[in-house]
Amino acid sequence: MMSIELTSEHGCFGGVQGFYRMASAACGGPMRFAVFQPPQARGGRVPVLYFLAGLTCSEETATIKAGAQRVAAELGLMLVMPDTSPRDTGFEGATGDWEFGEAAGFYLDATQAPWSARFRMERHVVHELPAVLTDHFPADPSRCGIFGHSMGGHGALTLALRHPDRYRSLSAFAPIVAPSQVPWGQKAFARYLGDHHRAWAEHDACELVRRRPFGGPILVDQGLDDKFLATQLQPERFEAACAEAGQALTLRRHAGYDHGYYFVASFIEDHLRHHAAQLA
Amino acid sequence: MMSIELTSEHGCFGGVQGFYRMASAACGGPMRFAVFQPPQARGGRVPVLYFLAGLTCSEETATIKAGAQRVAAELGLMLVMPDTSPRDTGFEGATGDWEFGEAAGFYLDATQAPWSARFRMERHVVHELPAVLTDHFPADPSRCGIFGHSMGGHGALTLALRHPDRYRSLSAFAPIVAPSQVPWGQKAFARYLGDHHRAWAEHDACELVRRRPFGGPILVDQGLDDKFLATQLQPERFEAACAEAGQALTLRRHAGYDHGYYFVASFIEDHLRHHAAQLA
Numbered sequence: 001m002m003s004i005e006l007t008s009e010h011g012c013f014g015g016v017q018g019f020y021r022m023a024s025a026a027c028g029g030p031m032r033f034a035v036f037q038p039p040q041a042r043g044g045r046v047p048v049l050y051f052l053a054g055l056t057c058s059e060e061t062a063t064i065k066a067g068a069q070r071v072a073a074e075l076g077l078m079l080v081m082p083d084t085s086p087r088d089t090g091f092e093g094a095t096g097d098w099e100f101g102e103a104a105g106f107y108l109d110a111t112q113a114p115w116s117a118r119f120r121m122e123r124h125v126v127h128e129l130p131a132v133l134t135d136h137f138p139a140d141p142s143r144c145g146i147f148g149h150s151m152g153g154h155g156a157l158t159l160a161l162r163h164p165d166r167y168r169s170l171s172a173f174a175p176i177v178a179p180s181q182v183p184w185g186q187k188a189f190a191r192y193l194g195d196h197h198r199a200w201a202e203h204d205a206c207e208l209v210r211r212r213p214f215g216g217p218i219l220v221d222q223g224l225d226d227k228f229l230a231t232q233l234q235p236e237r238f239e240a241a242c243a244e245a246g247q248a249l250t251l252r253r254h255a256g257y258d259h260g261y262y263f264v265a266s267f268i269e270d271h272l273r274h275h276a277a278q279l280a
Numbered sequence: 281m282m283s284i285e286l287t288s289e290h291g292c293f294g295g296v297q298g299f300y301r302m303a304s305a306a307c308g309g310p311m312r313f314a315v316f317q318p319p320q321a322r323g324g325r326v327p328v329l330y331f332l333a334g335l336t337c338s339e340e341t342a343t344i345k346a347g348a349q350r351v352a353a354e355l356g357l358m359l360v361m362p363d364t365s366p367r368d369t370g371f372e373g374a375t376g377d378w379e380f381g382e383a384a385g386f387y388l389d390a391t392q393a394p395w396s397a398r399f400r401m402e403r404h405v406v407h408e409l410p411a412v413l414t415d416h417f418p419a420d421p422s423r424c425g426i427f428g429h430s431m432g433g434h435g436a437l438t439l440a441l442r443h444p445d446r447y448r449s450l451s452a453f454a455p456i457v458a459p460s461q462v463p464w465g466q467k468a469f470a471r472y473l474g475d476h477h478r479a480w481a482e483h484d485a486c487e488l489v490r491r492r493p494f495g496g497p498i499l500v501d502q503g504l505d506d507k508f509l510a511t512q513l514q515p516e517r518f519e520a521a522c523a524e525a526g527q528a529l530t531l532r533r534h535a536g537y538d539h540g541y542y543f544v545a546s547f548i549e550d551h552l553r554h555h556a557a558q559l560a
Binding site for chain 2: 223
């Protein structure tokens with residue numbers, strides 16, 4: 001059993017918001033994460049919902065800004081917010097560029113040196129954290145959902161499509177849906193995965209959904225005032241891929257909303273209810 | 281008419297969250313503030329609710345962390361979050377101590393040099409900002425409420441008790457209620473107001489409520505795991521003063537909650553409904 005360390009704990013909507021640290025085998029060093037335990041968790045194991053954050057963010061970002069705990073407390077969902085990459089790696093080029101390296105792990109296992117030694121966020125999120133949740137928290141491992149924002153929306157879509165046995169519900173806010181086709185993804189994939197386009201396709205939600213749709217319906221919200229909409233996000237690519245693949249998708253476009261957490265907070269209740277319905 | 285400058289604007293729960301800057305005559309320099317306009321503000325003037333933040337905080341803190349916009353959008357309340365002091369004053373001792381100076385203005389007009397030249401948060405909050413709100417936003421100046429957290433709870437209580445013509449509703453989270461009697465208040469008052477205990481009493485909620493109760497009921501929430509409870513907050517002093525004065529007070533003590541914004545967010549809906557009922 002992996003050990004975890006409690007950093008801080010706060011009463012929150014009748015449950016408990018905690019921040020933790022663990023020695024991660026997957027990432028070869030300490031990893032931080034946040035867990036919200038709803039009041040229902042005092043009575044037994046509850047479903048778990050993973051939220052993956054975007055570029056520049058951490059396990060604190062959505063915990064502080066998304067306002068998810070209120071509805072999670074109502075619905076009896078445990079919320080898990082991983083960090084967005086390993087930290088303090090000391091690798092050259094790992095800091096100083098907000099689109100790559102630390103806080104920009106892209107939720108994959110890097111294959112290229114030096115990144116492959118530490119940047120293994122896929123196994124951290126998909127295998128390591130769930131084991132920790134089952135061992136240390138009243139989490140029901142058979143009922144997991146995943147969602148995320150921007151780079152974390154990419155993470156949620158690709159991890160759920162790659163590991164459908166692990167996740168029963170899926171949604172995203174302003175996700176990167178076609179990283180192979182847009183600058184954020186091309187820059188990160190080239191360094192983490194090398195110039196191997198077959199490897200890129202394995203972490204591209206549009207490619208993956210065409211190959212094998214996700215079991216359940218997918219909910220995606222996108223703000224139309226999002227400054228990254230045309231260059232980095234292009235949700236119409238995912239819409240087309242889902243239509244081709246027969247994947248049930250609800251893609252909602254919201255006038256007047258940008259890329260930030262005021263947008264995420266405005267619609268997070270709908271996402272939590274979407275997940276709760278699948279995880280019931 | 282004072283001019284204001286828009287810093288940023290974000291769609292939020294059907295309304296608009298904006299951040300602004302103004303040249304403040306009261307504070308002798310630029311002051312920042314945040315305003316949430318609910319969707320109802322598109323149809324005419326709406327009630328205004330001021331939230332005053334605590335030590336180390338700014339106009340961003342509650343805007344990001346309190347989750348107030350959702351219910352404000354439902355109830356049609358405009359939310360105004362002022363900063364906690366003037367900034368970049370250059371005064372010796374104005375920075376480097378989290379309990380005094382910048383981000384620790386205590387919502388009073390300092391009388392002692394050098395602070396008296398810039399630290400005039402009372403006139404900024406009570407007179408200057410409401411004029412700006414009336415001039416630049418669809419705010420109804422006849423329907424204002426005020427609340428706040430910690431030092432901002434002190435601010436809300438004292439400003440409403442000192443200017444009952446200005447505020448029709450009042451509440452606080454973990455407020456400093458007797459600054460003359462506790463270290464935070466004693467340290468700040470000695471420097472802002474000098475060693476004049478008669479002046480201190482003018483900014484002490486317990487003293488003020490004894491002299492003249494507030495018109496309406498007051499709601500106060502306090503966490504019992506708050507590490508400042510015994511040394512700095514002592515809500516029992518306010519409870520006793522209100523009982524003496526015949527002031528209607530609902531003081532709720534919450535087991536398991538600390539001093540932070542996870543506590544504030546957990547109960548802010550009740551505060552917004554309390555204010556809406558008074559401002560209807």
